[in-house]
Amino acid sequence: MIPVQLILKNFLSYRETTLDFSGLHIACICGSNGAGKSSLLEAITWAVWGQSRAVAEDDIIHSGAKEVRVDFLFYSDRHKYRVIRTRYRGQSSSLEFQVETPQGFRSLTEKGVRATQSLILEHVKLDYETFINSAYLRQGRADEFMLKRPNERKEILAELLKLHRYDELEERAKDLSKSFRAQADQLEQTLQSIATQLQQQEAIATQLAEIEAQVNQLQQEQAFDEIQLKSLQVIRSQQQNWEQQLSFLKQQSQNLTADRDRLQQEHLAIESQLAAVAEILDRESEIKAGYQHYQNLLGQEEEFSAKFQEYTHAQQQRTQLQQQLVQQVNELQRQLQRAEGQLVILQQQEQETQQALSKSAEVEAGVLQLAAARDRLANLDRLQLQVSPLIQRRNTLQAQIDKVQARLTAKLEELETQQITLSQQQSTQSQLQQTATEVAVQIEQLEKDKVYIERVREKGQERRHFLERLQEQQREFEKQLGEVEQKIQMLSVPDAVCPLCERPLDEHHWNRVVDKTKEQKRDTEEQFIVVREQLVVTETEIQELRRRYREVAQKLTQYDALREQRGQVIAQLSASDELQSRLEQIAAEKQHLERSLAQGDYAADLQTELNQLNSQLQQLNYSEESHALARSEVDKLRWAEVRQAQIKDAQKRQAQIIARQPEMRTQIDDLSQQIEQYQVESECAKQIAAIASRIDRIGYDPDRHSALRTAIRQAQAWQLSYQQLLSAQEQYPQLEQRSRDLAAAVQARTAERQVIAVQIEEVIQKLEQSPNTTTESQTLESQLAFRRRQLDDRLSQLGRLQQQSQQLAAMQAQHEQQQQQLQVARRQQRVYQELGQAFGKNGIQALMIENLLPQLEAETNQLLARLSANQLHVQFITQKTGRSGRAAKKNAKTIDTLDILIADARGTRPYETYSGGEAFRINFAIRLALARLLAQRAGASLQLLIVDEGFGTQDQEGCDRLIAAVNAIAADFSCILAVTHMPYFKEAFQARIEVVKTQNGSQLSLSM
Template sequence: MIPKQLTLTNFLSYRQASLNFQGLHVACIAGANGAGKSSLLEAISWALWGQSRGSCDDDVIHGGEMEAQVDFVFEHHHQTYRILRSRRRRQNSSLEFQVETESGFLSLTRRGVRATQQLICQQLRLDYDTFVNSAYLRQGRADEFMLKRPSERKQILADLLKLDQYDQLADKAKERVRQAKAEAKVLEQTLVDLQAQLSQQQLVAQQQQELTTRLATLDQQQQADQTTLAGLQEQRQRRQRWQQQRTLLLQQVDHGQQVRSRLRQELQELQQRQQAVSRLLAQAEAISQGYGQWSQLQAEEARLSQVWEAYQRLHAQREQLQQQVTQPRDQLLRRQQQAQQQLQGLEQEGVELAAILQRQDQVMTAMAQLRQAQERLHQLDQRQLQVLPLLQQCQALQRDLQQAALRLAARLEELSHSEQTLKQHQAQQPQLQQAVLEVTHTLEQLQRRRAYQERVREKGLERRRFMEQLQDRQRACETQLAQLEQKMELLAQPDAPCPVCDRTLGVDHRQGILARHRQEQQDLQREIWVIREQLAVSEKELQVLRQEYRDLDAELANYDPTLEQRGQLQAQLDSSAGMQQRLQQILQEQTQLRQALEHQNYAADVQTALQAVEQQLAELPYDERDHALARGQVDRLRWAEIKQAEIKQAQQKHRHLQGRRQALEATLAEVEAQLAALAASPQQQHLSQVEQQLAHLDYSPDYHHQLRQQLRAAQDWRLRYQALEQARQQQPQVQQQVDEIERQVQMRSQELSRLQTELTELDQRLQTTPDPQAEVVHLEQQLQGRQQAREQHLAQLGALRQQYQYLQQQQAHLDSQQQALTAARHQQRVHQAVAHAFGRNGIQALIIETLLPQLEAETNQILSRLSANQLHVQFVTQRVGRSRQSKLIDTLDILIADTQGTRPYETYSGGEGFRVNFAIRLALARLLAQRSGVPLQMLIIDEGFGTQDQQGCERLIAAINAIATDFACILVVTHIPHFREAFQTRIDVVKTEAGSRLDLSM
């Protein structure tokens, strides 16, 4: 893969950036920490595989933007491809894959991002893990391989070579071993149980014979008792019918007695009513006289009611006339009283006005003094108008000066706070680095646990599919078993035809078919038993896997928070790079601000204007205290103006009082004349006539009230007269009802006598026929007890027959279980051998042993070019142990030889050690690329060269130039300035407010 063009839009630290790789062979990507160098490389891996260092997909979008896009054009196998990948915040990603043709780019995109990604990996024949371990030499990977213990280096090689797939195969083989072992254990226990069950076969046959004899005896006893019970039950039914008839007769007798009692009660009530009517008819004359008196009182009350209406009319007229005569006289009296009260008020007000008019001379003197004080105050007010704008301007300038000083002090305090914050961040940098390392280690462990969880889930799904297959087979066997039982029931009949061809079967033929069906039935029962045992074992294993999956799920709950925590810590660590420069700027600005505050060297224009205003104020003769004294004197003499106005108002009121007194005296004389004329008015004469008419009516309200009371007292005679009339009408009807009820009472008495005779006859029959209930209950209990015993014996006999038949089947099942046990043990041995072959000491060790010579040859070839044939590396996979037996043990020692001999890796200088690390790392990358079948044409080196001195950098440059001919494009990432100058082609990354920017210089 050879890059040709990379275009970024809102990706990580970039807003808009484009990089053309045409003509780039060996190039240096340089820039400060955090400028976006790694983001440029992340864009390539994200475009190809959709993976980045972010914890979630939205992390690749530039802050504040909604969508990120990467357009990557590259050449692969002499064919140009183009990938466009975009991501919109909180939505799915989109991916487009194109190939260049003569007419332009042709789309190869498939339906769905996942299908398109699979196509890209198929075309590249390179996945993400192989890319980052081959073409992308990341920081610390070579040192990690060299500094690990020899026993751990093989594990690193296994991880890089993806030998974990053999671990998965070994785990599956071990799982098969455990299954075979568990199955063999179950089969062994089953054989023991079967042998124990078969030892009871003779005892079961003897118990079966004894139960058959007991059942025959019980059947004979039951027949005799049932005959006796039938006769007793017939006798009991006759007695029950007689008792039911007796109960019915008793109910009829009771009902007849109740009806006769009710009729007698009604007869008594009618007789009492007849007597009351007779008594009322005997009082007819007295009631008629009382009714006549009530009629006379009623006529008198009607006459008085008519007179009462005329009396009410005249009485209302008299009240109205009295009101017409009294109301004008009362008004004149009230008017006379008001006039007299007003005259008294005018006299009192005249006295008060005379007291005010006596202070007229004193008020005139005070008014002259007030005019002089007001003239003095007016002069001072005019002078204040000249001074006031200057004072306001002076105060405003002083406020501006104070605000400028406060702003400088606030800025100084803000800088002090920033200084403390930056120092605290610098002090926390070692802790942040340690925290990043710890979180990274935790994430690696969680990732390994996640992979193990996935294996557990796959194993559970495999076990579930196996159980479903067993259940399907069990249902099929049960269906076949039911069909066989149905056929055997049909064949058990003597004249049963053939279930297939419907022909009559002979005895021998029928027995042969039955024997074959029984054999098939036994085989199906044994197979069902085996399936049930396997289902039980599988269910237990599935429960263990479920519990283990839940435990792993709880353990992996902290994966996302830990990943987010690592991103936060890394961001804090990256942001601490420019803190020292920022701290120096803050200290310099603090010194300048303190000097300005001490010498008041700020706001020079405001200070100049303030001095000019103060000089103008000094030239104007104005004293605020004199102005205040003049204002106070005017305020003290303000009372003279008020008193002068009161004297003027008192003079006006005095003249007005004289006129009002004369008017009130005239009003009093007029009211007295109107009162004298009111006594001879027409209303008074009309009132006298109405009073004479009331006297002529001769109506007394008291007499009328007494008459009404007498009328109410005589009201009872009217009611008794009405009752008398009703009694005269009801007397014949009551006599007729009495005669009818007497006749019904006589009929009910005759019916009761007849029912009593029948009841006596039934009692005699019941006494002569004894009750067989006790004997029936006793016989029923005996029969029920024998029936229960019979059913128990039948159940026991059925169980014994079933047990005997089952033991016969178990004998055949014992042979099949012995064969299954032999097969399970064979499977256990086979899968043990497979697990060992796929284990660490099997195929994996063989692959590493085969790979190490290639790795050693490739490393020495590269190292010879880097060191001018001065260094040589040898991989040793076995060495003699320190024990007395001197056995060979597995290891992975790396021996380095130079012109002075073989020495440990730690004794070599930094430059030599780096060459060895670089050669091994590059050889590993080439081998990984060869195993994937893709030629390594692109190389990205990001090894963190900040620890190298000047000579180390020169050696690194020489090493890169020495291998440059093997690659089509080499990109070196660094932030060291003098390392940047050593490359002719440079890609400078600069971070600005508008995002990171790329500058290409060749």
């Protein structure tokens, strides 16, 4: 594929641009990062294959645009093609494929994008994956092959060679092998069943011979009886013929009698009709005169109908014009009403503004009061700023003094409590001794309870851990039951597959899987029930342990209090000697505190400062109540400001209303005058007057027309009488002839009836002379019916045995056929089993890689020699010797791998030890060699090479060699495109495609 021209519209960063590749052999696509260099290459892949780096299909459309279009011209196999791919945002793509002919481009587009895409692949001979792995060296993928582990390199090489198709073939071969194996097993079971049934063939043949002999004997006896019965049946048949003849003659006689009666009735009816027709013919002149009068009335009605139509048409026109006139007048009246309504609204607004302006004096007074109140409030605000720190300090001092007083009071109360307590202790020494003993006993018992509760706690923890394990087992069993239920549901569906391997199941394997699944369900349910019972028991034990723990814990709540009580009692007992001196000391301290509280001589400095602050506050004379009243007065008077603003707005509105009222009155007068003139002088009014004159000229009288219609309805009877007259004139001769014919027919029927009566007498005499064979015939018929049932039974047995014999013969043929099918199935199983091994990793795939690697190695070294001045050489190793176990030397084995050995002037070293420039050259050589081989395998020649790699790892010498290598391989390609942002590398190319990103999208400039 050799590019010729690329036209872009709204593709990624491009708005509208055209790139002409004519004359370009080696070119550099250069520009800053993000300018849109790679987007040009993505446009080629999207146009030809419909694929790009964009995640969503609409992402290729330029931001803000609704459609994208790429028009790409290229040469392939000496033909010039054109691909036009278009997409609208949120819709599907369209694809056009053309080929150049001497008469211009001819369309090759198929029905549908998919069919057209397949046709493009046939002509280009490269799919998308082969192109990006051959002709298109994409950015950031140069070292993808080298950085993988040796075993992963083979997977990548297999992917590039599209060996995954052989994996699919391997799976298909394995599936077919399993299918034929299952078919062969089924055939073997069927053959065994058929062989068992064929063993009954001899017994059925013997029974068949016996039944055939019995059938022959019964058929002979049945034939003899049937001959005798037929002779009796001949006599009986003659008697039946006479009986039928007698019945026929009697029926014929009855028919002739009925026919004669019918003809007589018809003759009477015809005579009556003749009388009625003669009466109509007598009124002939009267009927004709009445009919002529009716025709004259119809002529007059036609004239009135014509006038009526013209009159109705004129009335409709006048009605339409009157409606049109009313609508136009109504529209003017609506405009007049709107104008009058607007005038009324303006007058109401004028009254409202007058009311608002009438209170302007009151509002001005309120504004002055508001200003005075605000001045007072400002003075109080300033005074508050001075007073607030003093009040805060006074409150602080008062709080501190109150705290000192509270401490002294509390101290006094404490001393009084101590005094009372010490006095009581002094009097209760014996009681303290007894209490100490009792408390010691209680503490000893509680310490035993502490040991017991610790054991209960440990037991509870052990039970809780056991309960958690049981709950985990319960959840696991519930999960297993859910999975088993799901398997059972899957197996209950018709044509179910195996839940594990998803392979089709025959009836035998289906039963085995169902039984095994149900057995698994029963085992799981039994284990689940055991776990649930253990859960119930364990929860009961935990509840009991908790109850015991709460009881003992409730007792232990007194432990600390008892210990504290014991300490207090012991301390009281040990301090009995000091009680007296302590009581005297408390009494003295108590007296001092009472005197201080009574005289108030505590916190002297604080009280002095508090007195000074009180005097300052009295001099300032600030009151919170006055301040609050001033604020409320300002709030009350704020309405004046609002009213003042409203008055200003009212003054503006009043000026506008006064200016607009004359205009509205003028508009109202104009509309009233237009209405009066329109009703008389308009074109519509004139047309109405003209139509009224035309109606008068028509001269249509509805009353006369109505009277004429009444006369026509009354005269319609003459039309019916006239039609009856014409019918009577036509029917009278026919009725006379019919009357004569009916009289003759009555006489003929009477003669025929007499002849038939004679024949009936003759047949009755013959029947009386014939013999009676009914009893003998019935006896023979009974014998024949009984023997026929026996014969039917034997024939049924004979048919069943013959059917079984035929089935066995068919089964014999089926047995032979299925034996052949079994041989074919076994042979097919072996064939597909061998094909599965051949298509596997160690079969054709390994062979293809082994055949490809020498070509890849030779091609890589040829390119690498150009890039490194014959300093680098690679070798591909596909197998190596490995060691396993302790006996390494004895158990040496061969391992499949894909190691790449790289040698330079210093020897063979790992790939990771080479510098960035050297590593890139190695990657570039391997990748280019792969590209050539992949293109050859696809059946296409590699005429286009795109290098979209970063060259930042190359020093100046490496870049020179890379450029030299590109120039050296230039003869192998028709077009080479290199993408870079490095100025030095850019300058090395004579042909450059500069890409610059602007506000209007990316722009191109070509320099040669």
